[in-house]
Structure formats: structure tokens, C-alpha cells
Amino acid sequence: MAPRTPPGSGTGPRLSLSLGVLIVALAGICLAGGWWLGQRSAGARGPLPTQIALQHQARQLQRSIDQGRASEAEKERLLQILLALEQKPEATKLLERLADQNPERWPLRLLLAELRRDQNDRAGAEREVRQILNLSPGRMEALQLRTLLQLEQGRGGEAQAQLQAAFLKANTAPVSANALPLGLLLADLLQRQKQGGAAEALYRKLAADHPRDPRPLLAMALLKQEAGDTKGAQNFLAQARERSPDKDDPRLDQVATDWGLAPLRALKVPSALSPKPKPADSGPPKP
Structure with a gap:
């Protein structure tokens, strides 16, 4: 049996950014509304009461939005419900409006990009990522998603060239706080590009450059x-x-x-600072 991936690395490709991870990462928003999914019946007996309640609440919130009476919290609650109900096209339309109305809230745009990717609209996802990077070129979450999108579209070479340029710039004095995250992302991409030796060399360099x-x-x-x-x-x-x-x-x-x-x-790692073991006493054992 293949070894399980460690927590946080995701399943499948290590560069993959799951929708759930991005939802958790959203600053100032609670979008973890998929708690009820495990309660869904595999049979064809119709929606569960919880699902009916969510649909009813969604209609009420949508009515408030259409009438111009909805608060930001109500709009975000509707987004949460739409995601929980897996109504991704509707969630995408609402998220488009929220992201356009709040350009400073980049996590909204990032989630919009991931929603588009989840619906196989990678060109649209890349367009959203570019908007984030236009405002904040060093935003690591956007760089990670851009790399993944390029890789999925067979543009790994382009992604590698861009990351190498960004990594070189970040390591030019004064060294940027992004130097290590960029290096880790580049090394991961190198590994995915079947360049294991280059990836290992870069990991070792990063370990030496960032000794703590x-x-x-x-x-x-x-x-x-x-x-x-x-x-x-x-x-x-x-x-x-x-x-x-x-x-x-x-x-x-x-x-x-x-x-x-x-x-x-x-586990013990030998260290030059560790005391040397004493030689065994050759005399008779003491009582």
C-alpha cells in the first residue's frame, strides 16, 4: 500500500489546492458550510430536512439581495449556503459581485478563481489570479494557484521560468520574506517536472539559507x-x-x-556538539 500523504499536503498532486483549503483560508469570512454533506442519503427519497431548510433560507436571502436590502453578512451567508448545496454556478455569480465590490478582499477573488477551476474554466481562473497579482505581485496563495493552473494546462516550463525569475529576485539583497515560500514552490514544481535532483539540491540550499x-x-x-x-x-x-x-x-x-x-x-540525530560516548570499561563489572 502506498504511504499516506502528510496532513496539509492534500491528496493527489501536491500542488493541488482543494476548495476546502481555500475556504478555510478566507480572511474574515466563514464559508465552511458543507457540514451537512455527510448526512445526505444515497437513496432517491428526496432532499433531507436540513437541505430543504437551506434552500428556503437561500431563497429568502436572494430575495433580500434582489431588493437591495441585504447586508454583507447576508450575502456571505448566501454564498456559504450555495456552496453547501453545491450550486456552484450560482455561487460563482454571487462571488463575482462580491469580489468586484470588495477589490481589497483578495481571498474572495482567490475563491472565485478556484470555483472557476473546479468547473473546468481554467482560463477564467487564471484571469482572476492575474487580478490578484496585479494588485499584489507577491501574494503566495495566488502564485501557488497560478502555478497549478499552468501545470494542469501543460505549461510547466512557463511556470518554472516565472518562478525561477521570482525566486532570483526575492533572493537579491535585501532578501524578501517570500524567498523561502517561492523556493519551496519552485522545488515542488521541479519535482513534478521529473527533475528530482534539482529539487533536492534546491531543498538543501533552502535548508542552509534558512537554518532556523x-x-x-x-x-x-x-x-x-x-x-x-x-x-x-x-x-x-x-x-x-x-x-x-x-x-x-x-x-x-x-x-x-x-x-x-x-x-x-x-529518533536521535548525531551532532558535533553532542558529548562523545565514554569508552566501555574493560574491568570487571561492579556489583
């Missing part, structure tokens, strides 16, 4: 795990723990557990 950040080492651990090198993955996970501000961070243990590795706290 565990992320490059976690990425190396994932690379090793995907290559079937369990010992190498264990080693890099243990090194990542040494860099973590909270060395007892349970999330790192969860990563190890999900990969089927030994618990991190049981």
Missing part, C-alpha cells in the same frame, strides 16, 4: 519518503524537529505516524 526554519527539511523528508527511503525521511524529520520552536510539537509526530514512521521523539 523546519520547512525545507520537512520537504526533504517528504521527497525521501516518496522515493521509498524511509531511513532518509526519518533523518530529515528528526532534523526538522531540532529546528522547530516547539520541539514537542505533536504535528511532526502526526506526520511521522501518517507516513508509517517511528515516532520522532524516539
Whole structure:
């Protein structure tokens, strides 16, 4: 059985940005309205009471919007319900208006881009991403989604060239705060482009350039795990723990557990600063 991916990496392609992740990332909005989906019946007995209630509420909110009486909170509530009901075309139309009316709220535009992608409108999704990057060229969430869209459309070379240029610029003094995230994204893309050696070299450079950040080492651990090198993955996970501000961070243990590795706290990484083991006493054992 293939090893499970660690939390946060998503299923399928590692660059994939799920709709759920983007919803959670929205600043100032609660759009996690899909809680009822698990209650849906597989039979053909009609909608459940919860679904009927949501549809009724959606009609009321839509009426308020049509009459010009809806508050921002009511519009966002309607968006939440439409997403929960999987009415994506209707949610897209509403989100278009919200994003146009609130250009400073880039998460709305990002969610709109992901909704378009989810409906196979990748050109439209890229158009939305460009609007975000026009206002904020260094917005990592938009850069990640743009990279994914380019990759899905067979334009991996274009994505790589753009990321390499952005990474070089970010590492020009003064070094940008985006230097590490850009490097991690570029290395991930290199791996997806079957350039594993270049990806590993970049991860090692990032680990050296950012000696206090565990992320490059976690990425190396994932690379090793995907290559079937369990010992190498264990080693890099243990090194990542040494860099973590909270060395007892349970999330790192969860990563190890999900990969089927030994618990991190049981792993030891040799250090030049570690005391040398004393030679065994050759005399008889003391009672």
C-alpha cells in the first residue's frame, strides 16, 4: 500500500489546492458550510430536512439581495449556503459581485478563481489570479494557484521560468520574506517536472539559507519518503524537529505516524556538539 500523504499536503498532486483549503483560508469570512454533506442519503427519497431548510433560507436571502436590502453578512451567508448545496454556478455569480465590490478582499477573488477551476474554466481562473497579482505581485496563495493552473494546462516550463525569475529576485539583497515560500514552490514544481535532483539540491540550499526554519527539511523528508527511503525521511524529520520552536510539537509526530514512521521523539540525530560516548570499561563489572 502506498504511504499516506502528510496532513496539509492534500491528496493527489501536491500542488493541488482543494476548495476546502481555500475556504478555510478566507480572511474574515466563514464559508465552511458543507457540514451537512455527510448526512445526505444515497437513496432517491428526496432532499433531507436540513437541505430543504437551506434552500428556503437561500431563497429568502436572494430575495433580500434582489431588493437591495441585504447586508454583507447576508450575502456571505448566501454564498456559504450555495456552496453547501453545491450550486456552484450560482455561487460563482454571487462571488463575482462580491469580489468586484470588495477589490481589497483578495481571498474572495482567490475563491472565485478556484470555483472557476473546479468547473473546468481554467482560463477564467487564471484571469482572476492575474487580478490578484496585479494588485499584489507577491501574494503566495495566488502564485501557488497560478502555478497549478499552468501545470494542469501543460505549461510547466512557463511556470518554472516565472518562478525561477521570482525566486532570483526575492533572493537579491535585501532578501524578501517570500524567498523561502517561492523556493519551496519552485522545488515542488521541479519535482513534478521529473527533475528530482534539482529539487533536492534546491531543498538543501533552502535548508542552509534558512537554518532556523523546519520547512525545507520537512520537504526533504517528504521527497525521501516518496522515493521509498524511509531511513532518509526519518533523518530529515528528526532534523526538522531540532529546528522547530516547539520541539514537542505533536504535528511532526502526526506526520511521522501518517507516513508509517517511528515516532520522532524516539529518533536521535548525531551532532558535533553532542558529548562523545565514554569508552566501555574493560574491568570487571561492579556489583
